[in-house]
Amino acid sequence: MNRHYVEQLISQNIRLVYYVVFKYYADLIKLVGKDDVVSVGKIGLVIAAQRYDPTRGTKFSTYAITVISQQIYKEIIQKEKRRKKKGDYKLVYMDGDSEDMEDKGFYEMIGQDDADLRATEARIFIETILPKLPEKQRKAIELYFGLKGHQEHTQREIAPIIGVTQAQVNRLIKKGLKKLRDEVMA
Structure with a gap:
């Protein structure tokens, strides 16, 4: 190039x-x-x-x-x-307040x-x-896998939430996952 x-x-x-x-x-x-x-x-x-x-x-x-x-x-x-090696941390809250931390930091927030x-x-x-992803595919995947704060749902539970049949939920999830895989492989 x-x-x-x-x-x-x-x-x-x-x-x-x-x-x-x-x-x-x-x-x-x-x-x-x-x-x-x-x-x-x-x-x-x-x-x-x-x-x-x-x-x-x-x-x-x-x-x-x-x-x-x-x-x-x-x-x-x-x-x-x-930073973890140095032990130099500040805990920063969503509201902007902070406090010093001893040997704590990012890993304690996300898991070590x-x-x-x-x-x-x-x-x-x-x-x-x-x-x-298109809206319905995205929503079906979020609900099925419990993403974005949702709890996991079955395809049967998802169908009335997004206004489609259970078979359509299955297809939406499969197509959405294929698009995500294609995106990862791109």
């Missing part, structure tokens, strides 16, 4: 960095710092522009949002690992073991790409 094309992708899509940062990482900005998160997001945008393959049929913005989000998430984890970290990473990634 030529350099001019990469630079054009970056300059035309810089707003995606701010979109991802403020939509998906607003709460973590207080912990890590806005400038750091935005800088890492810009690195993600550059990586996305360099690796983008328009022949795969995915829009650049779709691909870039995923790469930016992954890059920010990785950087947050690395930065928090470094690998399974918890993988689950958190998957949740962040899913929250990044789930809004790209």
